[in-house]
Amino acid sequence: MKNIPVEERTPWRVSGMAILLLNIALMAGATVLVVLCGALSEGTGMTPALAAGLSVGLAYLCIVGPVLFAGLKVLKPNEAMVFTLFGRYYGSLAEAGYFFVNPFVSAVPSPKASELAAAEKAQGPNKGASSRAQRAARTISLKAMTLNNDKQKINDAQGNPIIIGIVVIWKVVNATKALLNVDDYFEYLSIQCDSALRNIVRLYPYDSTDDETSLRGSSQEVAQRLLEEIQQKTVIAGIEILEARITHLSYAPEIAAAMLQRQQASAIIAARQMIVEGAVGMVEMALEKLSANNIVELDEERKASMVSNLLVVLCSNKDAQPVVNSGSIY
Structure with a gap:
């Protein structure tokens, strides 16, 4: 049989306190009626009128009164109840308070x-x-809740295995869909989070040296994509995703050491490149200053020697050891 989408609706309800007081008063009256009919029957015998009064009183005490009590429902703030009546959806109550509903409905x-x-x-x-x-x-519960799934091992866009974990903040916005459209909305959300995480992680590399989006360098963008992916899958369950964040990100243990060496090498290369660029700029400035101020005239060979010495001094890892030449430089 084809599943028919269920639209959320509010059931008929009235003030529970009014029904409670009225039912107590009627049950007290029914008790008085039963006692009175029993007392009168001892003197005059059980007449049809007394039998009818006794039957009405007992019926209310034993059947009607308890049934009416079954229709009283209490809801705290941010709670909801979904009711069915003889197997059919009856309505959803999501208001805080004390209510009386159809006593024959059952809460899902x-x-x-x-x-x-x-x-x-x-x-x-x-x-x-x-x-x-x-x-x-x-x-x-309609309160905001947190789902902290277990860490997963997933291959990124470059095929490197990584360990990643996420936390998802969510809440139920449609109790009817949450209880009637899926079997267990907790498990459904957990499975969809795992699936969305795998789909998103496969689209990005763990790290990138250029402006390309990566898991480590673009966590906000990745988290937004993750939120949209999970939200799209959980609409059917009446769930709203408030936030999705990456809580853990690392390479898998089997490649962590190799990837650490690669990161260190990349950092060293980047630092060396910056040092060389700065040193070349300083040498160029020194030659321009010497020439502009007519401090000394150098031929091409001496310029090359000066450039070589300055680059060695500026690019060296250790402090330079100066050597004083007491003779002619030629």
């Missing part, structure tokens, strides 16, 4: 219900914990 259990049941069983017989667990199983 949250995916956490099985975990709460296991925790309750482990704690032993505890009525307070049991009631809290049952209530939590019937409600779905």
